[in-house]
Amino acid sequence: MLDLSQWTDELQEALTGRLSEVDPLAEILIDLSCQVCGRQWQSLFDVAGFLWHEVQVRGRRLLQEIDLLARTYGWTEGEILRLSEQRRSLYVGMALS
Structure with missing residues (x-):
């Protein structure tokens, strides 16, 4: 059994990056912007x-x-x-x- 608490931040970032490469639709980001102040950001769509x-x-x-x-x-x-x-x-x- 994997103990995720022992995973380093670098390992988690590497795995996240690799998963995004293998399945680009696994994480759906939506571009948003405020019409009042013009601020722009991305939000994760939780399917x-x-x-x-x-x-x-x-x-x-x-x-x-x-x-x-x-x-x-x-x-x-x-x-x-x-x-x-x-x-x-x-x-x-x-x-x-």
Whole structure:
């Protein structure tokens, strides 16, 4: 097992540099600038964090839709989940109007 605490800064920098060479898309940097002060910088785009956030948001929204449609129409969760996303969205719109 590797003990990362024993790795030197030089070794970590060398490995990071080599990984960037081998897989340039492993680290996605986004160029940003402030329109007010003109300062420019780069920010690391956390793909895994972004995707996990999207999964959580969609899951929460789906549960809210199920709750609304079940209370409005008396449908079961299974019946609601068998609807296509587009059709479910139409019913949600009607339930909210």
